[in-house]
Structure formats: C-alpha cells, structure tokens
Amino acid sequence: MATEKARIGLFRFARALPRTENLDEFADARLKSSAFFPTRRLEFKTGAQHDETLCLPHVLDRRKSLASVSKFDLLLIVVFANRLAKNFQKLKGWAKQAGFEAFRVYDRDIPEYPYIVEIFKDHAVLWDKSEDWKDAEKNHLPEALAALPAVLNIPPENIILKERQRQSGLAQYEKQDQLQQRFWIQEGRAKYWVNLQDYLDTGLFLDHRPLRQKFAKQSQGLRFLNLFSYTGSVSVAAAIGGAETVSVDLSATYTQWSKDNFVLNQLPLGNHEWVQGNVLEWLAQASAKKFDLIFLDPPTFSNSKRMEDSFEVERDQIALLDSAMAHLQPDGILYFSNNKRKFRMEPELLQKYVVTEITEATLPRDFHDQKIHHCWTFRRS
Ligand SMILES: C[S@@+](CC[C@H](N)C(=O)[O-])C[C@H]1O[C@@H](n2cnc3c(N)ncnc32)[C@H](O)[C@@H]1O
Secondary structure: OOOHHHHHHHHHHOOOOOOOOOHHHHHHHHHHOHHHOOOOOOOOOOOOOOOOOOOHHHHHHOOOOHHHOOHHHHHHHHHHHHHHHHHHHHHHHHHHHHOEOEEEEEEOOEOOEOEEEEEEOOEEEEEEOOOOOOOOOOOOHHHHHHHHHHHHOOOHHHEEEEEOOOOOHHHHHOEOOOOOOOEEEEEOOEEEEEOOOOEOOOOOOHHHHHHHHHHHHOOOOOEEEEEOOOOOHHHHHHHHOOOEEEEEEOOHHHHHHHHHHHHHOOOOHHHEEEEEOOHHHHHHHOOOOOEEEEEEOOOOEEOOOOOOOOEEOOOOHHHHHHHHHOOEEEEEEEEEEEOOOOOOOOHHHHHHEEEEEOOHHHOOOOOOOOOOOEEEEEEEO
C-alpha cells in the first residue's frame, strides 16, 4: 500500500508525469515506459528484463522476493535512480572541465531517499541523513546502495556508506576505523588527500571549494592565516596562489594531514607554518603578527580534553572575532564562515567592523543546500 508520504514524494518529483487516481495503473504504465528512463528502454514486469544503465533487476535482487516490493517502492527506486542519473549527467561535464574530481551529486532531493552522495574520483560516499538511520528498509538503503554503482558507473566496493550518529565536540573528528586508506583527488590546480573510510569526514569539505578557488587566485604575496584549519586544504589553495600561510588546528592528525597536503602539491614547506593548538589561546598569545587574509571557519561546537572551556560559535562569536581581527592588517580581509544553520550575528560586531554577507557567492554549483554554511567578510571600519 502506498503511504501518503510516498504519494506526496512521488508526485512532487514526477510532476511531469500524467495525473491519475489509480496509482497502481500509473506505476505499471510508467515502469513499462521507456520515456521514464534517461538512457535506454527498460521492460519491467515481474520477470524483469535487464537494463545496463539502471540495473534495476540488480537493485531488486537484494530484496527477498519481487512480490514483496510494492509498485510504489519500485517506482520510487526508479525516481531515485533517475534523479541521481540526471544530476550526474548535468554535473559531470562541468566538473571535468573545471578539473574537479570531487563533487556532490545528490542532496536529499527526494524525501524518501534522505541521502547525500558525493563523488571522489572513482569512489562515492553515501551519507545517510535519515532521522531513523538504523532502519535500512524504511530508508530504502539497500536500493540506494544498489542503484549507485549502476548509475554512477562506480564499482560497488568503492561505495562508502556513512551513517552519522549525532556527535558532540571533538568526538566527531576522531578516527572511526583503522583502514588507513587514502588517495588524492584533483581540484583545479590543487591536489588533496582524502580518506573516505577512517574518519567521519573525508578530509575535504566540498562546500568551501569556491573559496579555495578564490584564494588560489587572489593570494599572491599575501600573508594568510587559516584558523581551525582541519586538513589545510584552504591553506594549500592560498599557498598555490602565492601566499605564505599559518594554519592553526587542535588536532595532531589533521596538522600532519595538512603538511602531507603541502608535500603532495610540492609547496616549499619553509614558507609555511603549522600550529597544533587551541585557536582561542593562540590568538590571545601570538606575537603581534598581522595577516592580509584570515580564514576563520570554526566548528559549531567544540570541547576536548585539550581545552579547558567548551566553544560554541554563536555564544563565543564576539571574543573570537575580536581576537582574530586584532591579527588583521589595516587593509586586510577576514573571511568568517560557520555551519550553524540558525546562526545570528551579534549587532555589536556589525557596529565595530565593516561586515558583508557573501554566502550566496560562496555556495558551490553542485550544492542545493543554501544553508550549508554562512559566510561574511570583515574589514576594519
Ligand atoms: C569544521 S572543521 C574546519 C574546516 C576547515 N576550515 C576546512 O574548510 O577544511 C573544524 C576543525 O576545527 C578543529 N578544532 C576544533 N576546536 C578547535 C580549537 N578550539 N582550536 C583549534 N582547532 C579546533 C578541529 O580539529 C577540526 O579540524
């Protein structure tokens, strides 16, 4: 039986299809129709014919029996596979031309498939964003996992599933696995190490690709400070653009990863500095060094054995921005970004500094999520 949710999802995402009261008939008609598929004709009844592009029989093989799959579920699988194929078709030419080997290809487009899919060269990561992430059947997880290799032309063993439980503080940055598999991807002129299995994140946040591109073009001869630098990808971009960089992060693992990224890009290590420590303490103690560009991208929340106090980006924004702005050259620019969806800037900051919101210009073309981050430039008034 089709649920009301499935009905809504179906009609929202298959709006172009004819309306009918008889959903079974509708499903039958669509499953037999070649018009529904972007690539080649698919004959589909219980003794389904094979289709090389979408491999739906392969998807269904994972179920106990075909009879147990409602026509609605079948139709939803097709809607998901088609949406994924359509997005992939649309983005792969763009990514190839720009030299981006990592990009986001699906972002919760269909409510019944609450996933994010990101491609990293010949691998894909499927992030499970469902609320009840443990209930795989309910979330169509087997079908989603099976559809990916077929649609993206990626071997099943190169599809990595990430199920993120709510994490707090630095637990989210700690090692998840011991596989130590890493490989590098190209992004424009830069290369970055990624590790899709051993940590909750991959080593490269794709939402900041536009800013990395910007820094790679506009950093010649500048002193660049990267606060909460993670694996140093933004520092690498600025260094490729000709900057001298300082990267500050609490984690020893990510500080080493950042250095590895510099080595990978054959950047002279002598022009660059790494500080493994608490950003807030370093800003308070660092000698009066000033920077032309500062990238300040804190986590929403952080605490750790290595920190006495916890940090919350909204609560601590004034102290953080004030101490970071103290390290900015008079004509320098600080880029402040964070991922707190409901972040509200304190009016006091707007009075003290020249603040311009640049979120829209910093969102990548492959992201649908307009709230993935918020970003502002800060200048002295
Ligand atoms: C969201 S990531 C930053 C992403 C990075 N700016 C990028 O675009 O790749 C958060 C980073 O902050 C670091 N971190 C968390 N609390 C910290 C603190 N108090 N001082 C320094 N680093 C911290 C973590 O180790 C992690 O690498």
